[in-house]
Each structure stands twice: as structure tokens, then as C-alpha cells.
Amino acid sequence: MNSSLIHSPRRDRTTAAILDAAAHVLAADGAAASMADVANAAGVGRATLYRYFETRESLLEALAADAVAEAGARLADAGLDGVPVELAIERIVRAIVAVGDRYAIIVREGILPDREDEEVERLLGMPIRAVFARGVRTEVLRPDVTLDVLLELFGGLLTSTIKLVGQRRIGLEDAAAAVTDVFLQGSRAQ
Amino acid sequence: MNSSLIHSPRRDRTTAAILDAAAHVLAADGAAASMADVANAAGVGRATLYRYFETRESLLEALAADAVAEAGARLADAGLDGVPVELAIERIVRAIVAVGDRYAIIVREGILPDREDEEVERLLGMPIRAVFARGVRTEVLRPDVTLDVLLELFGGLLTSTIKLVGQRRIGLEDAAAAVTDVFLQGSRAQ
Amino acid sequence: MNSSLIHSPRRDRTTAAILDAAAHVLAADGAAASMADVANAAGVGRATLYRYFETRESLLEALAADAVAEAGARLADAGLDGVPVELAIERIVRAIVAVGDRYAIIVREGILPDREDEEVERLLGMPIRAVFARGVRTEVLRPDVTLDVLLELFGGLLTSTIKLVGQRRIGLEDAAAAVTDVFLQGSRAQ
Amino acid sequence: MNSSLIHSPRRDRTTAAILDAAAHVLAADGAAASMADVANAAGVGRATLYRYFETRESLLEALAADAVAEAGARLADAGLDGVPVELAIERIVRAIVAVGDRYAIIVREGILPDREDEEVERLLGMPIRAVFARGVRTEVLRPDVTLDVLLELFGGLLTSTIKLVGQRRIGLEDAAAAVTDVFLQGSRAQ
DNA sequence: CAGTAAGCGAGACGGTACGTCGGGTCTTACC
DNA sequence: GGTAAGACCCGACGTACCGTCTCGCTTACTG
Numbered sequence: 001m002n003s004s005l006i007h008s009p010r011r012d013r014t015t016a017a018i019l020d021a022a023a024h025v026l027a028a029d030g031a032a033a034s035m036a037d038v039a040n041a042a043g044v045g046r047a048t049l050y051r052y053f054e055t056r057e058s059l060l061e062a063l064a065a066d067a068v069a070e071a072g073a074r075l076a077d078a079g080l081d082g083v084p085v086e087l088a089i090e091r092i093v094r095a096i097v098a099v100g101d102r103y104a105i106i107v108r109e110g111i112l113p114d115r116e117d118e119e120v121e122r123l124l125g126m127p128i129r130a131v132f133a134r135g136v137r138t139e140v141l142r143p144d145v146t147l148d149v150l151l152e153l154f155g156g157l158l159t160s161t162i163k164l165v166g167q168r169r170i171g172l173e174d175a176a177a178a179v180t181d182v183f184l185q186g187s188r189a190q
Numbered sequence: 191m192n193s194s195l196i197h198s199p200r201r202d203r204t205t206a207a208i209l210d211a212a213a214h215v216l217a218a219d220g221a222a223a224s225m226a227d228v229a230n231a232a233g234v235g236r237a238t239l240y241r242y243f244e245t246r247e248s249l250l251e252a253l254a255a256d257a258v259a260e261a262g263a264r265l266a267d268a269g270l271d272g273v274p275v276e277l278a279i280e281r282i283v284r285a286i287v288a289v290g291d292r293y294a295i296i297v298r299e300g301i302l303p304d305r306e307d308e309e310v311e312r313l314l315g316m317p318i319r320a321v322f323a324r325g326v327r328t329e330v331l332r333p334d335v336t337l338d339v340l341l342e343l344f345g346g347l348l349t350s351t352i353k354l355v356g357q358r359r360i361g362l363e364d365a366a367a368a369v370t371d372v373f374l375q376g377s378r379a380q
Numbered sequence: 381m382n383s384s385l386i387h388s389p390r391r392d393r394t395t396a397a398i399l400d401a402a403a404h405v406l407a408a409d410g411a412a413a414s415m416a417d418v419a420n421a422a423g424v425g426r427a428t429l430y431r432y433f434e435t436r437e438s439l440l441e442a443l444a445a446d447a448v449a450e451a452g453a454r455l456a457d458a459g460l461d462g463v464p465v466e467l468a469i470e471r472i473v474r475a476i477v478a479v480g481d482r483y484a485i486i487v488r489e490g491i492l493p494d495r496e497d498e499e500v501e502r503l504l505g506m507p508i509r510a511v512f513a514r515g516v517r518t519e520v521l522r523p524d525v526t527l528d529v530l531l532e533l534f535g536g537l538l539t540s541t542i543k544l545v546g547q548r549r550i551g552l553e554d555a556a557a558a559v560t561d562v563f564l565q566g567s568r569a570q
Numbered sequence: 571m572n573s574s575l576i577h578s579p580r581r582d583r584t585t586a587a588i589l590d591a592a593a594h595v596l597a598a599d600g601a602a603a604s605m606a607d608v609a610n611a612a613g614v615g616r617a618t619l620y621r622y623f624e625t626r627e628s629l630l631e632a633l634a635a636d637a638v639a640e641a642g643a644r645l646a647d648a649g650l651d652g653v654p655v656e657l658a659i660e661r662i663v664r665a666i667v668a669v670g671d672r673y674a675i676i677v678r679e680g681i682l683p684d685r686e687d688e689e690v691e692r693l694l695g696m697p698i699r700a701v702f703a704r705g706v707r708t709e710v711l712r713p714d715v716t717l718d719v720l721l722e723l724f725g726g727l728l729t730s731t732i733k734l735v736g737q738r739r740i741g742l743e744d745a746a747a748a749v750t751d752v753f754l755q756g757s758r759a760q
Numbered sequence: 761c762a763g764t765a766a767g768c769g770a771g772a773c774g775g776t777a778c779g780t781c782g783g784g785t786c787t788t789a790c791c
Numbered sequence: 792g793g794t795a796a797g798a799c800c801c802g803a804c805g806t807a808c809c810g811t812c813t814c815g816c817t818t819a820c821t822g
Binding site (some may be wrong): 424425426427428552 | 793794795796797
């Protein structure tokens with residue numbers, strides 16, 4: 001994505017090592033982690049780190065893009081179109097939360113700036129939006145709240161769920177079930 | 191809260207000016223804003239800024255504490271105990287989102303570290319938790335999801351709502367109504 | 381001298397206390413001593429210190445002027461005109477070194493800037509110059525070195541003597557005798 | 571001396587550029603010159619300046635050490651041991667004053683702290699002391715004044731001479747001749 | 761199999777923000 | 792009315808991180 005379109009085995013391996021190390025270090029130290037820390041953790045010189053990611057920000061973007069790509073892949077594999085909307089939503093929750101667990105930093109630091117939006121929209125927004133639209137069309141989801149707003153609220157639920165799971169305050173399966181249920185039925189009794 | 195417990199009119203005025211300026215500058219420039227920028231915006235020397243807030247971080251904490259205090263005040267004024275749980279929840283949403291709009295930075299940057307938790311819990315957590323507990327007790331809210339988890343999910347909804355309102359994608363009143371309804375009834379049709 | 385020409389007993393007393401404290405503190409800590417240190421040592425507020433001496437520099441100047449005044453008084457009392465040039469020179473040495481011992485800071489920090497020159501010249505330069513001129517006139521001192529240069533060299537000898545005495549590497553009397561002798565006879569044997 | 575014992579051509583060049591610039595700037599502005607001024611004058615970033623000299627003080631020390639080293643080199647080249655004591659003394663004066671002229675700041679600010687003393691003693695003290703001792707031994711210099719005291723007085727003469735030359739009140743050659751003569755013969759006529 | 765080009769670690773460098781500190785100005789309240 | 796207390800502005804100091812750059816060295820391709 002960044003800078004170079006040339007792919008060599010070595011380059012790819014180093015890129016992966018850096019992203020991996022970055023995910024670890026940032027998860028541990030948060031925003032306090034310096035580029036030098038990341039480079040060290042990746043077993044790589046600081047210069048090399050900059051050769052791969054021109055900027056601290058672009059490293060974070062790449063991390064985010066990675067998470068988005070992985071979540072997108074899971075969504076694509078989930079067969080959302082072939083199942084009832086309710087089940088599709090549960091699968092979405094599971095897919096996103098599973099990935100979000102690994103990339104909690106992205107969430108915690110609120111990245112996902114300009115450029116990625118496109119990718120986010122293509123890989124995550126579209127499939128989810130499709131499910132929601134189908135839900136409205138088949139009268140499974142309420143039509144009185146904008147799809148956009150509904151999506152955003154759903155996103156909020158996902159974010160807090162990621163946090164819960166990240167803090168081990170609830171398991172992934174229970175969380176997916178609970179959030180799906182709350183999102184669909186609401187928190188009202190019965 | 192910070193450093194000094196002594197309150198003089200002047201000190202309070204300056205503190206307010208700084209927090210106000212900080213809220214503006216940070217809202218505009220985000221994390222990029224430097225302490226010098228804040229000091230300038232507050233019409234105060236950099237040294238004075240540091241006399242009031244030992245650290246950039248403590249400034250942000252104070253900002254967050256401020257937001258928490260204001261939201262807490264609104265909650266305290268909302269007469270939550272005297273109204274049905276459904277209405278109480280709607281009032282909570284309105285109170286939090288109204289404040290969150292002004293202090294979007296806090297949300298955007300994910301502050302609220304160590305020390306404040308106590309305040310957050312006392313001013314926000316307790317009253318909300320009380321409403322939720324009452325809801326469960328009076329069989330208005332579902333008992334099968336932990337109160338903790340329910341609170342966190344509610345928080346996620348609030349966060350995304352703050353974002354929506356901050357971006358003017360929906361008005362405060364509509365947002366409050368929508369999120370309350372979705373939270374209670376779920377997004378299922380009927 | 382500074383700012384105010386009004387003399388009240390109180391003002392004079394405070395001025396003296398400050399100068400005294402300044403002499404002590406500066407002797408102990410050297411240039412590292414802050415105005416706050418001086419004020420504390422003088423048992424006076426920092427603001428008051430600044431009311432008496434507009435500037436750190438002017439405090440040091442005042443200190444220097446004090447030393448100059450005292451040395452000048454000793455010179456004036458020394459009856460230089462009534463004694464042979466050789467004896468006059470010895471008395472000069474003794475007078476200057478005795479004072480210099482107390483005000484070693486002035487010497488160490490190389491103060492004595494602009495404004496004082498006048499006083500220095502009037503109180504110290506003139507009487508010494510007079511002795512030297514008499515020395516040349518009466519063919520006691522060599523005429524082949526400018527009076528100015530001779531004075532400066534004499535000053536250098538005095539400075540190093542002050543240092544020696546200040547470090548207790550030689551007593552005042554011995555020092556006065558030695559430096560006088562060296563200055564007059566030179567360091568050549570016989 | 572400072573920080574690093576590693577010498578690379580570049581490092582040496584930069585060090586020299588900084589010391590050179592520092593000498594100029596400090597000579598011009600005195601103690602008022604800031605590290606930023608020095609860095610600018612050296613065509614170097616402030617950070618780099620600090621990479622070479624951890625502290626303003628250590629920069630000044632290095633400057634002083636430089637002056638001492640240069641003076642020491644001149645003394646070492648002067649062939650002091652092979653010439654009569656009188657001539658050796660004149661050469662010492664010329665060597666020290668020539669260097670002192672360039673590094674007047676050191677003298678003006680009275681640096682030469684802790685660590686260098688050793689160097690000063692080795693490079694300047696020893697050779698001069700040797701000449702003086704020879705002078706006493708060969709009955710050229712008076713034996714009735716401690717060598718130490720004589721050295722210090724000589725130092726005082728040198729200091730004032732450096733000042734005179736620095737202010738262009740006398741030329742280097744005349745100064746060397748005069749101070750040598752006064753030191754040896756004294757200021758008495760004939 | 762030798763030579764060459766690319767990628768790399770090391771680390772210097774300019775820049776800029778941070779947090780600290782001292783100098784000098786000014787206001788407020790006390791005596 | 793002079794003083795102590797202390798807030799305030801300014802600017803220097805020393806530190807840390809970012810992003811750029813230049814060195815040698817070592818890998819891995821190529822003739």
C-alpha cells in the first residue's frame with residue numbers, strides 16, 4: 001500500500017515483522033511507544049523502519065489497514081448473503097470483535113484517517129450495509145432510523161464490545177451473542 | 191483538582207480561561223496542538239500554563255474531569271430517580287451527549303486515565319448504574335445481561351452518538367430519541 | 381546611588397542588610413546564586429530586593445561600588461601624599477588587599493562595569509595615579525612604561541594577591557610586603 | 571576530553587567549528603550569548619550542539635581546555651629549557667598572551683573549573699614552574715618569595731597584560747617586553 | 761564463482777515540543 | 792506607604808522524539 005508497489009519475499013517478511021512488533025509494542029505502551037521502540041521490537045534498524053513506513057502516522061495507518069483487511073476477509077468468508085439477517089449480524093459481530101481484539105490499539109487511539117476510509121467502506125461498510133439494507137427491505141430491521149445512523153450505533157456497540165473482550169471481562173462468544181441480542185431486541189425485558 | 195487546593199478568584203478565572211482555550215484549540219488542531227498554542231490561545235505565558243497544569247497530560251485530564259463534572263451535574267439535575275426508567279435513560283443520553291458534544295476531544299483522544307476513574311464512577315457511573323439496577327429490579331430491563339456489560343454497551347452507543355452529533359449528521363434531540371429507542375427496543379422492526 | 385536619593389534610616393538599614401547578605405551568598409555560591417537566594421538570605425521579599433536594586437547587575441555593581449568606596453576610604457586615610465612613594469605603594473597594597481579579601485566575588489566575577497568606572501577612577505585611580513606620577517617625577521619609578529600600563533600591571537598583581545590571601549595561602553602582611561617588593565625591585569635576585 | 575573518546579574526521583571537524591563559533595560569539599556577546607546563538611553561528615542545530623557539549627558549562631570548559639592546550643603547545647615549542655631564564659620568561663609571556671588574546675572570554679568569565687586544573691598544571695604550570703625553579707637555582711630569581719607565590723603574581727601580571735592587549739591599549743610585543751622587564755627588574759627606576 | 765547492486769544497521773543531524781528555571785514586572789493585601 | 796507574597800511574561804536551558812541523511816557492511820543476484 002505504502003510507497004512501494006514492488007513485492008519481494010524479503011520485503012514482505014520485514015513488513016510483517018514490523019507490523020507485528022508495532023502491534024505488540026503499541027498494545028503494551030500505547031501512544032508513548034516511540035519509533036525506536038518499534039524498530040527495536042521488530043529487530044530492525046530505525047532507518048529501515050522509516051524505509052518501510054515514511055511516518056509514524058503511516059505505520060499506524062498500515063496497522064489499521066491490516067486490521068481492516070483481516071476483518072474484511074472474515075466478513076467475505078462469512079457468507080453473509082446466504083443467511084438470515086439476524087445470523088448475518090451475529091457473524092459480523094464475531095468477525096469484527098475477533099479482529100478488534102488483536103488491534104485494540106487502533107480503536108483505543110482512534111485512528112482510521114483519510115485515506116483508509118475508502119478501504120474501510122469497501123471492505124467493511126459495504127457488506128455490513130448490504131446486510132442492514134436487506135434487513136430493512138425484508139422488514140426485519142426498523143425503517144425509521146437512517147441506515148447511516150444505525151450503522152454508526154452498531155459501530156459503537158462493537159467498539160465497546162471490543163473493549164470488553166480485550167479486558168477479558170467477557171468471552172468472545174458470550175459477547176457476540178449479547179451484543180447481537182441487545183442490538184436486535186433492545187435491552188427491554190422480553 | 192490539580193496541584194493546588196487554594197482557590198482565589200483570580201486563580202479560578204485563569205484556570206477557566208485556560209481550560210476554555212484548551213478545549214477550543216484541541217478541538218481545532220487535535221493532538222497536534224502544542225502547549226504554546228494553548229498558552230497563546232488562553233492569553234497566558236507558557237510558564238503560567240505549566241504553573242496551572244504540570245503536564246500536557248494533566249491538562250487533558252483536567253479537561254476530561256471538567257467534562258465529567260459537567261455531565262455529572264446535568265445528571266444530578268435530571269431527577270433520574272423520580273421518573274420511569276425509560277425516561278431516565280433518555281435523560282441520561284441527552285445529558286451525556288450534550289456535554290460530549292463540547293468535549294469531543296476527550297472522546298476522540300480516549301483520555302480518562304487513572305485518577306479520574308474514581309470521579310467518573312462517582313459522578314456518572316453510580317447514577318446511571320442506579321437507574322439500570324432499578325430497571326432490572328422493576329423488570330423493565332432484561333436481567334440476563336450483566337449490569338456491567340449493559341453499561342458498557344450503553345457507553346458505546348453514547349460514544350457513537352456523540353460522534354454523530356459532533357459531525358452534525360443528526361440533531362441532538364433526534365439522536366437522543368433514536369439511541370434511547372434502539373437501546374430499549376432494539377433495531378428489530380416492531 | 382540607585383534609583384532613590386531619599387535616605388531614611390530604614391531604607392539604609394535594609395540596603396545594608398541586602399548588600400551584606402548578597403556578599404555572603406555570592407561568596408558561597410558564586411554566580412549560581414539567584415536573586416531569590418539573596419532575598420531569602422537578607423530576610424526580605426524578592427520584590428523588595430528589586431525595589432532596592434533594579435537588576436541583578438545593579439546589585440553586583442552596588443556591591444562593587446561598596447568595595448570601591450571602602451577601599452577608597454582606606455586610601456584616603458592612608459596619608460599617601462605625605463610619605464615616600466615606596467611606602468605609599470605598600471599602603472595601597474595593604475588597603476586594597478584588605479578590602480578585596482572581603483569582596484572577592486567582585487574580583488572573581490570580573491564586575492566593575494560602565495557606570496562605576498567614574499567612581500573607581502575618582503576613589504582609587506586618582507590617588508594611586510598620583511602616587512605613581514610622583515614616583516616618576518621624583519625618579520623613583522621608571523619612566524619608560526606608560527603610567528596606564530604600569531597601573532594595569534599593578535592591578536594584576538593586586539588581583540592575584542587578593543586571590544592568594546583569600547585562599548589563605550599567604551597572610552595579608554606578608555603578601556603586602558612581597559607584592560610591594562616584587563613590584564618595585566622585580567623578581568630578579570639582588 | 572568531553573563525553574566521547576571516539577574520534578572521527580567529521581566529529582573533529584564539527585567540534586572545531588563549534589568551538590570556533592563559540593569563541594567568536596562569546597567574545598562578541600559575552601555571557602549573554604545563548605546556546606542557540608552558538609549553534610547558529612556554528613551552522614549547526616541546537617540539538618547537535620548539545621550532542622557535542624552536554625552543557626553550556628562543558629562548552630566553556632572545552633573552550634578553556636582548548637586555550638590551555640594551545641598555550642601549552644606554544645610553551646612546549648618555545649624551547650624554554652635551552653635558553654637563559656630571562657629569555658624563557660619573555661617567551662612564556664609572549665606565548666600565554668598571544669593565546670589569551672584569542673580566548674579572552676575564558677579570562678573574562680573566570681572559567682577553568684575542576685577537572686582541567688590537572689591539565690593546566692601539566693601543560694602550563696609544570697613548564698613555567700621548571701623555568702622559575704631553574705631561575706632560583708641559578709640565582710637569577712630571588713629565593714625569598716615562595717615559588718608558588720611568585721607564580722601567582724606572574725599570573726596576575728599575565729592576566730592584566732592579556733586585558734591590555736585585548737583592548738588594544740598596547741601591542742603584543744611591547745606588552746611582552748614591558749611585563750617581562752617589570753617582572754624581572756621591578757618598576758623602580760634604574 | 762567473482763563482482764556488483766541493493767538492502768541494511770548505525771548513528772549524526774536539523775527541527776521542534778516538552779518541562780524547568782531564573783530574571784524582571786506587576787498586583788494584592790498586610791502592617 | 793512601604794513591605795511580603797506571589798502571579799505573571801519572557802526566554803534560556805537541557806531532554807526526547809521525529810524524519811532525513813550518509814556512511815560502511817553484508818547479503819543476494821548476475822555475468
